[in-house]
Amino acid sequence: MIQSNIDLRPYNTFGVSVTARYFVDIQTPDQFSKLMQDPIFQNTANKLFLGGGSNLLLTQDFDGLVIHNSIDTMRIISLDGDTMKVMVGGGVIRHDFVMRAAERSRRGAENLALIPGTVGAAPVQNIGAYGVEVKDVITSVKGFDLTTRDIRALNPIECHFGYRDSVFKHELKDKFFITHVTFQLSKNPSPRLEYKGLEDLQSKAWLTPMDVAQRVIEVRQSKLPDRHEIGTAGSFFRNPTISQSEYEKLLGEYGDLVWREIHDGPNGLNGWKRPNSYKLSAAQLIELAGYPRGTRVGDAGNYDHHALVLVNHGSATGAEVWSFAQDIIRAVKEKFGVVLEAEVNVV
Numbered sequence: 522m523i524q525s526n527i528d529l530r531p532y533n534t535f536g537v538s539v540t541a542r543y544f545v546d547i548q549t550p551d552q553f554s555k556l557m558q559d560p561i562f563q564n565t566a567n568k569l570f571l572g573g574g575s576n577l578l579l580t581q582d583f584d585g586l587v588i589h590n591s592i593d594t595m596r597i598i599s600l601d602g603d604t605m606k607v608m609v610g611g612g613v614i615r616h617d618f619v620m621r622a623a624e625r626s627r628r629g630a631e632n633l634a635l636i637p638g639t640v641g642a643a644p645v646q647n648i649g650a651y652g653v654e655v656k657d658v659i660t661s662v663k664g665f666d667l668t669t670r671d672i673r674a675l676n677p678i679e680c681h682f683g684y685r686d687s688v689f690k691h692e693l694k695d696k697f698f699i700t701h702v703t704f705q706l707s708k709n710p711s712p713r714l715e716y717k718g719l720e721d722l723q724s725k726a727w728l729t730p731m732d733v734a735q736r737v738i739e740v741r742q743s744k745l746p747d748r749h750e751i752g753t754a755g756s757f758f759r760n761p762t763i764s765q766s767e768y769e770k771l772l773g774e775y776g777d778l779v780w781r782e783i784h785d786g787p788n789g790l791n792g793w794k795r796p797n798s799y800k801l802s803a804a805q806l807i808e809l810a811g812y813p814r815g816t817r818v819g820d821a822g823n824y825d826h827h828a829l830v831l832v833n834h835g836s837a838t839g840a841e842v843w844s845f846a847q848d849i850i851r852a853v854k855e856k857f858g859v860v861l862e863a864e865v866n867v868v
């Protein structure tokens with residue numbers, strides 16, 4: 522069942538070609554249990570869990586074991602009044618799940634339509650779009666803990682979800698293979714429509730989750746590259762968060778910067794909340810630092826319509842894309858003193 526020397530080009534949306542020393546496709550949790558007994562598994566320290574490869578930049582051959590998730594199941598586990606809990610296999614294409622829920626008039630996940638990748642990878646970076654993060658609809662994440670070799674389920678608090686972040690990027694990085702995610706969906710309308718491109722739907726008297734999903738698809742298709750035509754992993758960097766004092770200094774110098782207040786702290790007097798940090802637009806910083814949309818170095822570059830989206834125009838290697846990304850990090854740091862962090866997993 523374990524294969525050797527596999528080209529990972531078909532398994533990553535940047536479309537870069539690197540070789541994995543070992544590769545295995547997992548279709549059931551049982552297969553994963555058996556895999557744990559295999560000497561190759563036990564003697565290979567380097568392991569990479571792989572879903573759709575849409576949040577990965579592979580910069581070199583992988584001298585280890587790639588474990589590809591193809592667990593493809595969907596099961597309703599409870600129906601209680603207006604809410605439904607559904608347990609979905611980690612290898613299910615997330616967009617398929619979102620659309621199936623919308624078809625059945627179940628609400629909660631429709632704003633996440635068309636985000637590439639698998640259900641199993643969704644909690645890893647707490648994917649989000651159009652005002653919704655996947656944590657809003659997750660009730661549990663189940664998988665194999667490689668340290669204890671047990672199957673266990675984590676509740677949302679144990680997942681430590683944050684902005685494009687979770688425990689699976691830190692303490693449990695490469696140590697917890699997600700087999701299933703349980704979602705809670707509702708029949709009650711509470712659509713999130715405050716984002717640009719969706720606001721006009723607010724005036725509709727009756728709106729189905731499918732209406733919202735279709736609009737999200739239209740907006741995404743108009744803005745983002747089609748990953749079947751151009752190599753990409755979507756937004757490459759997180760939008761950086763800076764402190765109050767950094768914000769005051771920067772805004773003094775660059776009055777045009779786009780920013781958003783973050784209120785993580787407790788309410789003050791009369792419920793007034795003082796912002797404790799500020800989120801900047803990484804795309805704007807990148808453009809102002811000398812990397813406007815459509816910049817290109819060889820076949821690596823950023824997308825014509827969005828500076829935050831790095832692309833492979835054809836034959837760039839992962840190392841070339843990463844070198845382009847590092848040039849951007851340096852330029853932004855030099856101009857604004859802000860350090861951009863990759864949202865994409867660089868391997």
Ligand SMILES: Cc1cc2nc3c(=O)[nH]c(=O)nc-3n(C[C@H](O)[C@H](O)[C@H](O)COP(=O)(O)OP(=O)(O)OC[C@H]3O[C@@H](n4cnc5c(N)ncnc54)[C@H](O)[C@@H]3O)c2cc1C
Pocket residue numbers: 534569570571572573574575576577590611636637638639640641642643645646647648649650689697698699700745746748753754755756866
């Ligand atoms: C065109 C485009 C648009 C995008 N838009 C968005 C967006 O709007 N919002 C957003 O949040 N993201 C977006 N992304 C990023 C990406 O789609 C998400 O991060 C997605 O969740 C990645 O899923 P995947 O299955 O491809 O994960 P992979 O790239 O295969 O893996 C991502 C990470 O998760 C780990 N992982 C994968 N499967 C498992 C598992 N079963 N158990 C444990 N760890 C695992 C991997 O080791 C890796 O660290 C976009 C990407 C593209 C290409």
